[in-house]
Structure formats: structure tokens, C-alpha cells
Amino acid sequence: MKKSEDMKKVEEARDVMVSALAQTMVIYGVTPSVGRIYGVLYFAEEPMSLDDIKEEVAMSKASVSNGMRELLETEMVIKVWKKGDRKDHFIAEKDFMRNFINFFVKNLRQERSLIMKANEQAKPILKEIAENSSGxxxxxxxxxxxxxxxxxxxxxxxxxxxxxLESNEIFNYIPKTEKK
Incomplete structure (x- = not known):
């Protein structure tokens, strides 16, 4: 009896952490539901299928699938093969530093791409007006x-x-701290 009460407390503690992960992901522009999916995978003891995740987070399979796509794009989850099962299974990347770097670099590159494309379109127009107009x-x-x-x-x-960040050169200037 004692063990099941302890397991209940472990699950409650995990729920607190999953909720915190979901809330912090909002800071990075990720929806809380995607954060919950990541949190469930983070604490999973073995790879999970979409159906397993769907049951844990009480979301539709389509929502879980969309969330997984987002997490796969940022490399926060990894698709793995599970012997004897044809379904896709997933595990969480548990290195928060790696997650941050992947997410941050992806966004920096996307920002640059968008602005540079706009710059390429706007610059010739502005140059033409600057050189050939008056007033x-x-x-x-x-x-x-x-x-x-x-x-x-x-x-x-x-x-x-x-x-x-990608080359880890950043850690020459701001070293990682050791686990305590």
C-alpha cells in the first residue's frame, strides 16, 4: 500500500514539472500543449508512440501529431525504432542546453532569412528613388x-x-557548469 502512495506522489511531482515545462515553453513561443507533450516524453521511461502520448496528455491524435512535428523540427524529440512494433516511437532530448541551442539557432537563422529576403526586395526600390528622385x-x-x-x-x-552556439565555441567564453 505504501508503495502505491509513494508512486502517486512521484506522479504528482512529475505533473508539477510537466506543467512548468509547458509554461516555460510559452516564453519561447511554443504552445503549452506542445510543452506538455515534451514533458511527458521527458519523464517517460521508454519510447512512446503517438497513441501512448495521446492518452497521457488527453489531446486528439491530430494535435499530438502536429505537436510532435514541431518538436521533431527543433530536435527536442527523436524518433526511434522499437523492435516488434511498426508504429513510430519517440524519446525526448533531455539536454536542455542542446534544446536551447537548437531552438535559438533555428530562430536566428529564420529571422535572418526573412529580413534578408525583404532587404533584397526593398533595397533596389529605395536605391532607385534615392538616386533618381528629389525632395x-x-x-x-x-x-x-x-x-x-x-x-x-x-x-x-x-x-x-x-x-x-552550434560549434560549442560559445562555451570557451561562457563555460557550462558542472552538475551538482
Whole structure:
């Protein structure tokens, strides 16, 4: 009898942690439901199928599948093969540092890509107006071109940061702390 009460307490403690993981993922723009899926996998003792996860998080299979796709894209979960079962199974990447780096670098690269594409579209138009117009339009176009050119330093820095994170070079400057 005592053991089942202790297991109940363990499950309650896990629920607290899963809820906290779900809430913190919101900070990074991830929905709480995706955070709950990750939390369940984080504490799972063996790989879980979509059906297993669906039961644990009380969500539809479609919602779980969409959440898993998001977690796979950021490499927070890994698809694994389970002998004797044709279903896909998943485990959580438990290294929070690795999760952060993967997520952060992906977002930095996406931000740069979006802005650089817009920059490529806007720059020729602004350059044309700055060089061939007069008056207010020319002055505004010149200021906007200067702003676009100034932003390039930021994107250069963010790509160097992303590269330092991916290569682990960042830890030469900000070392990881040892587990206690």
C-alpha cells in the first residue's frame, strides 16, 4: 500500500514539472500543449508512440501529431525504432542546453532569412528613388537605405553567435557548469 502512495506522489511531482515545462515553453513561443507533450516524453521511461502520448496528455491524435512535428523540427524529440512494433516511437532530448541551442539557432537563422529576403526586395526600390528622385521621397529613401545597411551588422553578429552556439565555441567564453 505504501508503495502505491509513494508512486502517486512521484506522479504528482512529475505533473508539477510537466506543467512548468509547458509554461516555460510559452516564453519561447511554443504552445503549452506542445510543452506538455515534451514533458511527458521527458519523464517517460521508454519510447512512446503517438497513441501512448495521446492518452497521457488527453489531446486528439491530430494535435499530438502536429505537436510532435514541431518538436521533431527543433530536435527536442527523436524518433526511434522499437523492435516488434511498426508504429513510430519517440524519446525526448533531455539536454536542455542542446534544446536551447537548437531552438535559438533555428530562430536566428529564420529571422535572418526573412529580413534578408525583404532587404533584397526593398533595397533596389529605395536605391532607385534615392538616386533618381528629389525632395522628401529621396531623403526618406536614403535614410531607409542607411537603416537597412546598419541592420546588416546585427545579422552578421547573430550568425556568428549561431555558429558559435552550434560549434560549442560559445562555451570557451561562457563555460557550462558542472552538475551538482
Amino acid at each position: 522628401e521621397a529621396s531623403q526618406v529613401a536614403k535614410r531607409d537605405l542607411e537603416s537597412l545597411n546598419n541592420s546588416l551588422a546585427y545579422f552578421d553578429w547573430t550568425m556568428r553567435l549561431a555558429n558559435a
